[in-house]
Amino acid sequence: MxxxxxxxxxxxxxxxxxxxxxxxxxxxxxxxxxxxxxxxxxxxxxxxxxxxxxxxxxxxxxxxxxxxxxxxxxxxxxxxxxxxxxxxxxxxxxxxxxxxxxxxxxxxxxxxxxxxxxxxxxxxxxxxxxxxxxxxxxxxxxxxxxxDTAFHRSIPSRANRYAIPNSFYEDQKIQVYGFHGTSHKYVSEKAIEYLGKENSKIISVHLGNGCSITAVQNGKSIDHSLGFGPVNGLIMGTRSGDIDQSVIFYLINQLGYTAQEVSDLLHHKSGMLGLTGYSDLRDIEAEAENGNRICQLALEMNAYRIKKYIGGYAAAMNGLDAVIFTAGIGENSDVIRALVCKEMDFLGIELNEAENGKRSKDFRDISSGKYGVKILVIPTNEELEIAKQTYDLIS
Incomplete structure (x- = not known):
């Protein structure tokens, strides 16, 4: 021991x-x-x-x-x-x-x-x-x-390179690095164990104040929503996620923002906070339930972005065995899970609504069983994953 x-x-x-x-x-x-x-x-x-x-x-x-x-x-x-x-x-x-x-x-x-x-x-x-x-x-x-970035080193060049002059990659190492890798590795391994198959196609959705989604094929990360930095991809608590680069140029060239002010805007003043005035999803869900249309729209936008990535990653892997929801929001928000999984039966994704609504801190399968894709809620444990990797290295 x-x-x-x-x-x-x-x-x-x-x-x-x-x-x-x-x-x-x-x-x-x-x-x-x-x-x-x-x-x-x-x-x-x-x-x-x-x-x-x-x-x-x-x-x-x-x-x-x-x-x-x-x-x-x-x-x-x-x-x-x-x-x-x-x-x-x-x-x-x-x-x-x-x-x-x-x-x-x-x-x-x-x-x-x-x-x-x-x-x-x-x-x-x-x-x-x-x-x-x-x-x-x-x-x-x-x-x-x-x-955190190590799990994503397996992403192939076709997915981790940007379509800018090669010199930026060769000289400056500008590429997709990815984040939340320790979490995605931990929960995807739990999912593989549950599925009982090594040759698996899994999408891991890490939703907290920071959010990311990873395509995991045969236990390896093959694509990921965060890239060179932690601001793109999904809509987050205060981060914008994907945005047209032209908006950045417009803010600087037409509205007089400095580059630092744009960075601060996209990292700290955007996302759910920018859309609603709230960064805590629990507040947004409560407001939406009380009829706040701005908060309702923000939840719909949040889920829609996740759905698009799920569709894209299922296509990239040519199939799908399981979708994992993890981290604070992924594990606890039945609202977001329901919005994401709504009208996704063409991919074999359908919720068991009763199971989705239950509160639990345990690993659970909340899929309806009607189709082949498992919908899993897996509590992440980055500390345990770090302990496992440390133990394996020194043993």
Whole structure:
């Protein structure tokens, strides 16, 4: 048995789980929030102890030290000392074209992650900070990087290239990289296990504040809605998804926007927020149910975009065995699932409406059974997937 500490470090947060592998037992989990702000917040939970409190967290080092203190607490801790941590698995958002698999982190890997800051400026810097802090606190444990983009390295050239001069690909590495790969890998493997067939054609729909959809054929990502960056594809909480490039030129050339202002608009002020004034889908669904036509339209637009991608990916794979809904919205919104699956019987997609309406945190099949395509709700578990990949690498 080996204890794997999984760390997902954000700009002002640090999410963690301590998982005993290979039996996948979660010994402790939690979140450090508002790092560097006036009052931080620490949430921690184990089988015999939990706490949620405001506390001073000036930096990531202080946050991880606070977590470590709870993990090794003489009365309520789950380990006795740092030597019981076998390895630390880190979520790293962008691996560019450098990393196609999980890797033990050394000085060269850290330097490469730093080189990729420009491709994920909101994510890779705090990811690297988490690695450096963990090295300081757990110097004896191997640090392992699990890259969100790695699962999508299998996308073929016909799908991952843009129709711009080849020099931009050859010299600048501008291509489809994709995101949410750890989530898509985890849920698609669960689906393959359920289907009982390796030669499978699956569409994985990850719907949270950020959204993406992946065509997974025989366990490999072969196409994906997010590309060079995380703003295109599906309509998201605050991100626009697909947009005509001419709109960007019009905003800059005719309306006087700067490039940075357009970027801010498309990343932070668009999507469901731009359409409705709300970024939380629960608020939008409540307003739509009360007759708010703007919110009703936004839900229809959201589902319509997903339907188009499902149709396109089914065509790309020449068939379809299952559609997966995962992440916060995918797992919990029966409204979105119903809108997406409406009038999709030509593809063999039909909901069991009673099953779709049930609330559950478990894996479930919500298809009617009338056609061949399974509609699956699979709770994602990126932390467990990181722990599995870390364990496999060091074992």
């Amino acid at each position: 080996k204890n794997i500490l999984v760390i997902n470090s954000g700009s002002s947060s640090l999410k963690f789980q301590l998982i005993k592998m290979p039996d996948e037992t979660v010994l402790a989990s939690g979140l450090v929030e508002r790092i560097g702000q006036e009052r931080g917040k620490l949430s921690y939970k184990s089988e015999k102890f939990s706490v949620s409190e405001e506390t001073e967290v000036p930096n990531h080092t202080a946050g991880l030290k606070a977590v470590t203190k709870l993990l090794m607490d003489p009365e309520n801790g789950v380990i006795k000392d740092a030597s019981e941590i076998s390895a630390i698995g880190h979520r790293v958002v962008h691996g560019g074209d450098k990393f196609s698999e999980t890797i033990v982190i050394d000085a060269k890997v850290k330097a490469t992650i730093k080189e990729l800051f420009s491709l994920a400026p909101l994510h890779n810097p705090p990811n690297l900070t988490g690695i450096e802090v963990a090295e300081e606190i757990f110097p004896g444990a191997p640090q392992v990087g699990v890259f």
